[in-house]
Amino acid sequence: MPAQTGLGEFDLIARYLAPLSTAAPGAFNLRDDAALLPVQPGEELVVTTDAMIEGVHFLAKDGAERIARKLLRVNLSDLAAKGAKPIGYQLILGLPGTPDETWLTQFCSGLRRDQEAFGFPLYGGDTVRSPGGIILGVTAFGSLPAGSMLRRSGAQSGDDLYVTGSIGDAALGLETKLNHRLFSSAAMLFFDSRLHIPTPRLALGQGLRGLAHAALDVSDGLVQDAGHLAAQSNLMAVIEAAAVPLSLATRQVVQDDPDLLDVVLTGGDDYELLFAVSPSRASQIAALSRSVGLAATRIGRLESGQGVVVQDQSGSPLTLNRTGFQHFGGS
């Protein structure tokens, strides 16, 4: 197979990766040891890192282009949750000894597509041999006015808790993928796309600067991530289950099988923004939501205390059978 032989490290960088850096002058065409990042006076640099490992975060059959896009989007989602504007990224690419150039071509095509969509060029990185499977690591850079980064901490007792978009679609996509759960084909297509191509909520996140008291992106699951925000703010989160925004497809699926509400509330990979804001700012949140064309729904509140309570419509606590995702099983 000629497409799989003779690709040296320097060729790989020059042929596949350097073209992804042309929009970043400080990347020096990937021909130097390091890159220079632009930081304007009065701005701060936000940095975040997410890695994806073959067999853990993705399977080779997921499709190289979708893997590339998810890799960039999960990092962009972290920038969005902090209110930052994307600058660009560093890439760690670990490949087998004889890289599959078809895979690589599709992977780079996915990177290019989302780099262009989000103004997020490649600045540099490292390309290594990885006998144990494909390794992908991104360190993403963004900028914002000094002092304006949205934190997980900072929520206040009495704040309303909001979430963007809809919750649970990606978790239902994972149910199909891992547990072979069947839904209507339209629903399955939708869940699959929500799982593999999350949308970083950049415009809304930037609009939350100076408005929200705390924010994060929902990657581990709504309940667990609400717990992170509450814990970092020394508060308790109260989630009203009936208020959690569901897509039409998810609403239908949960109606058919109410047990799936657990999956929806605790499943990961939504990449929506969860944020705490004073009730006095409700009209500003509504205006921001309209201006960026993205729903922002009040799903509960923050109170003194600790942990997360999920309430049903009568205000009684719901007991969930799962919590959320973490690596290494947990204790």
Added chain:
Amino acid sequence: MPAQTGLGEFDLIARYLAPLSTAAPGAFNLRDDAALLPVQPGEELVVTTDAMIEGVHFLAKDGAERIARKLLRVNLSDLAAKGAKPIGYQLILGLPGTPDETWLTQFCSGLRRDQEAFGFPLYGGDTVRSPGGIILGVTAFGSLPAGSMLRRSGAQSGDDLYVTGSIGDAALGLETKLNHRLFSSAAMLFFDSRLHIPTPRLALGQGLRGLAHAALDVSDGLVQDAGHLAAQSNLMAVIEAAAVPLSLATRQVVQDDPDLLDVVLTGGDDYELLFAVSPSRASQIAALSRSVGLAATRIGRLESGQGVVVQDQSGSPLTLNRTGFQHFGGS
């Protein structure tokens, strides 16, 4: 083995990694989605990435503390080569499903030791499960006055080519490790330490700002890296083999077996700085070398042309049997 069970991702971060971030206020104790990097007005941010993969760059038996220190030092060496002052780093840590806490404790102890030595705290990162072996990735940040970064390009015809310290010690350490080559035990200890604990030449690199025309660190091998500098500057590098600085141990070994000169000139992992400077600056280089206590030796020059020529003492070209290191075999 209780030490290997029950360590969840959040516990791992809180117990092992968060203590490494205390010197970095913008790391928020690793409790947020992102970190804030300090960049002073008038400074630029330099960024570089290096990954190390178990079975490719290191073996588990190399010792976790030494692996950690090399991981930081190869990244710090890139910052040194660009003239940057270290700020801190992001870490990707891929571990088996049940992390070995003894390994992890030693690894973090190595990180701590060199973080403190170089003023280089942890800002954040990602911790993932890696069934295929340990994965280590660092994205390192440094700063320098705007416009002063040392590049691989920019050398001029007639420039002298210098290298710091001594060349080939690490390559001889690798000969022992991979090819079971035996030298005196004192020499083997020295070569091994040069291979596993390289010294980033930070003070000398910072002193080269505004003085050298081009610089890089010797990681792939002296000849290959001289080729990189020459190619990026559209010039030819001429290396005078007899001028290349050798440690006492390496000089002895090459006297005993002249065939090892190939290994010395083309082996990687020296992490010395190679730089191009106008002959008119020789006394400034000598003064810088004295002030930081590190040898800087003229080993040749840059001329119009391309490629690298290694000359013997009569000026005749030497033919080498190897070129240098790259991943994926190369074409």
